[in-house]
Amino acid sequence: MIAMTLAEIAAATRGRLVLDGTDATPETVVDGLSTTDSREVVPGTIFFAKPGDVTDGHLFVPQAVASGAALLVVDHELATEEWSRPAPQLVVDDTVVALGDLATEVIARVRASGTLRIVGVTGSNGKTTTKNLLRAILERVGPTIAPRASFNNEVGAPVTMLEVTHETQFLVAEMGASGIGEIARLVRMARPDIGVVLKVGLAHAGEFGGIEATLAAKTEMVSDLLDTDVAVLNLDDPRVASMADKTIARILWFGLDDRADVRATGVVSSAKGTGFELHLPDGESRSVQFRVLGEHHVMNALAAAAAAYTLDVGIDTIVDGLQSVQRAERWRMEVMGGARGVTVINDAYNASPDSMSAALKTLAQISEPGGRTVAVLGEMSELGEFSGEEHDRIGLLAVRLGIDQLIVVGPAARRMHISTINEGSWDGESLYFDTPDAAFEHLETALESGDTVLVKSSNSAGLRFLGDRLGELFS
Template identity: 35%
Template sequence: MKHMTLREIAQACKGAYFGSEEAMGKEVSGVVIDSRKVEKDSLFVAIRGARVDGHTFIPKTIEDGALCALSEEDLGDVSYPYIRVESCTQALKDLAEHYRKSLDIKVVGISGSVGKTSTKEMIASVLEQKFNVLKTEGNFNNEIGVPLTIFRIREEHEVAVLEMGISGFGEMTRLAKMARPDICVFTNIGCAHLEQLGSRDGILKAKTEMIAYMNPDGSILLNGDDDKLASYLPENGIKPVRFGLHTENDFHAEQIENQGLRGTDARFVTPESAFSAHISIPGNHMVYNALAGIAVGYALGMTDEQIKAGIEALVPLAGRNNLIETGKFTVIDDCYNANPVSMKSSIDVLEKADTRTVAVLGDMFELGDNEKAMHFDVGVHAAKSGVDVLICIGALSEEMAKGARETNAEMEIHHYADKDTFFEEMDRVLEDGDTILVKASHGMAFAQIVERLQKN
């Protein structure tokens, strides 16, 4: 990471430094919270977790090369420097905010109910055609993951693409205070986290907290086809730029041609030009992602040729509409997470297959009081979509099966209480040549189903 001394770190996180005067001038090489990832001269932040207390690993991290530790405890008379703080979690965020302010880099912040990760991947793929880009890895999009991503920024990076996920009010404010985005991208306002946020209006309010800490000369990019975002006007007076399929958007798509599971061809219209490109990942949502990438590219001065190359360079991630050919099945691995909107979108992708189609769907979490009705509604959508076989796994997914049965009595529908029960029946239910969608909330651990299908 860029130069940051122990003296500077102690001041940034309002901590008390214990150690030699000489060590105060030394610079850390990086910041870690996982003792297994300690490298020479790194700063170890001792986070207290539900099952593990990072303080127990402090001596070992020093042995492994850490320069210093952040601790909430008085470590006594030790031979290494440490900084005592009231809260290591808050200190991590304070330090990330301080580090971000020292960086001369453009930051793209991405939020929304559905599609944050796939949008992040598309935007990063576009920007990589011109810039040295750092992007959020994995699910590092919360109040621990965002600061750790910020600490990964090096002097050679020109743009950081940060995914920012929340589940309650105030979280986005804390994330934006660290990230200080130059460009804010909002994908959509759906139904995720209704338990905490109450309504879609609540979700809109919570997501758009990002704007309070953005660059006052920056850009706000919105999905103009989303009913909540279409009419949204930020309080800071920045005029939003909108993208979507409808022609009234600043960036829109036309001549959209679905190529089945092999992706989509489309012509993209910008305020200044138009060009065609192929998106290798299937689904209409990927057209929206491409439009977001185009809008960000334009905001950062890229050419159509560079943007087109970035769109066409994108490849899928494991667990996110990743197409896997096993020799026996074609598997659409979309099991990383799920909510009603993304479930329906993935079912629509499955429908494009030219084989027998099987949807293996599981429970969706954090949907609030209407969770059963939302699962029922996904079952109705699956029954109307033309999918040949619906397999529902989990307690809530029993409502999904019920919705499908009431909609299409002739559809082949199965419900299993858990994955193990499904595994017992899998060989009987599935057929060679099937195209199989696997999707559920992350907590259902449906990656195990993908692995089993690959072995078969």
């Protein structure tokens, strides 16, 4: 974080400083990282004691103090008897709001120096992959900050924003939401120069209250952009394309459609990745050997390329960055195994109907000649009223794609198994197990040389750990 005095931080967050017993004064300077996790505290850190559903960050203040926290942001003044040393407290009404307020102030100060360019990325699928690709490109140009893992909510996004310094040239801000107004709040913090919208699908539709509410929430990414900003929009997604009427920013289209400004042709997928020809608006084109598995990730590559192009990054640097990324993220189309001829694709960090369909299509495309395709599938969560029919649809898709063996895991996903049986064209190709452990016991003896195994579910289903176990078994 940039250097700020305790008094400046208090003013930005509308908080009250408590310095009794400390060596600090209002003019004491703090420039460490910010966190809501006491385990991440190192000397100089600002620790935000965030209340949670299960526990309360205020309970971990003594641990944060012992680890060297320079400032504690709390929603009530705390007694210090059990602390290893006195530490400054900043008492605020709401620690999460204060985190966002401080991020807003820091971004504004750094932007005033005239060097920082900010890209906001949202969408029902692909945010983390696109963020990683864009970071790989922009790091080749200058100092770049981007979120760790999926830091994209009201806590993770501002924590990332607070990492910027006056030397930072690019900030990639991943922006997720589970309701109306959340992306708008993050956009007001960061004030992106470029707003990227990838896709509007059924991911989290249950939380939003339907696809139209999801569309309204994602539109918040571009509705407040200025006429000097750029909205990077997916021309292939009609819902995203409709956002062009909701922004005054300049539009830069990406997609496979021939009308897109940034597009791909000649897309060919294999177990080693995806090849395609990248075309930019200035007429330049290059061949890309993209190592991230899955044809659907080409759209994320195009989005990253479009944002980079808008930032005046040359095509050779864009291609070099895209080709340097080997996997989307941990537990996202992560290729594992290989021993005894068994390949495991662990894609069980998240799942929506769109991403589940894309992963199954990838499995069908990349299977080894003579080898079997095995799909180990769990629940797609947060679908609300759409859950039943969407699980049915995925089961039917597995049949129609000719997946050789379907393994359905967990009661919440059982409808996928039932729908394949009801299809009538399979005889034993679908098996159901209540738990990941039971599925593993079957798979460790049933998998054969030449098998390609996809493990896919929402994070809550826990199948990512099953994928890890299978990957280690065949490593």
